[in-house]
Amino acid sequence: MLKVEGLSGGYGDVQILWDVNIEIQEGAITALVGANGVGKTTLIRTLAGALTPYTGKIIYAGEDITGLSQPKRAGAGIMMVPEGRQLYSGLPVEDNLMMGAYVRKDRRAVKDDLEWVYSVLPRLKERRKQLAGTLSGGEAQMCAVGRGLMAAPRLLMLDELSLGLAPVVVDALIGVLKDIQAKKNISILLVDQDVQVALGIAEKGYVFVHGHVELSGDSKILLENPEIQKAYLGL
Ligand SMILES: Nc1ncnc2c1ncn2[C@@H]1O[C@H](COP(=O)(O)OP(=O)(O)OP(=O)(O)O)[C@@H](O)[C@H]1O
Ligand SMILES: [Mg+2]
16 A cells, blocks of 8 residues: 655754655554654654655555655545644634545535544534534544544554543544444554554554664564563563
């Protein structure tokens, strides 16, 4: 579904990503984990088209999309749920959800998807008229995920899904993601501070150190790796 080859990038003169190679399988959940500041968000933003890489290639569904703009990538089904949620706080939940569908022209399908998002995240339906700025942390995260889903993504990239959320809310969101993955065949790239959570639900994982992939493979095997247990799980 997505293949990243020899990607380097960053912010002006400040190089963050160094020769990144990753592959995201269609319909699978892939985890990207690593310590603070190693470049996870930078990679997601580069894949979404918000940042231009210095070198390397991004291949999506067999096509080179390295030069494609963010709206065009969104139109092709690549969507990110940004870190820190970034909702429009002065707008109601429903308007925030509809923002996710701004590039879509299939208005009828958008309406159906809104009902579908409300069915998988019923709390949002209850609160659809509430201003996003007054939502609880968990509700705001649900709203951000819902907005991502409104884009009818083929590849949904979630940056810090569990940040600041109670374990029960994280479990609920993970349940929703697994359901979505199974029913809609959406590929998911999950970045999470909680390595146990991320590798626990993913099939495949990448461990990022200083802007490059240090380890990768089957996430269950990564979770049993003593180096990872020591560095990220405090075991
Ligand atoms: N706009 C920017 N200009 C310059 N440097 C930046 C910019 N945004 C981020 N950085 C730097 O890039 C590095 C990687 O940041 P990034 O946000 O990608 O890390 P991360 O792995 O997502 O970390 P975290 O787990 O804390 O979210 C950091 O050193 C950060 O300070
Ligand atoms: Mg980050």
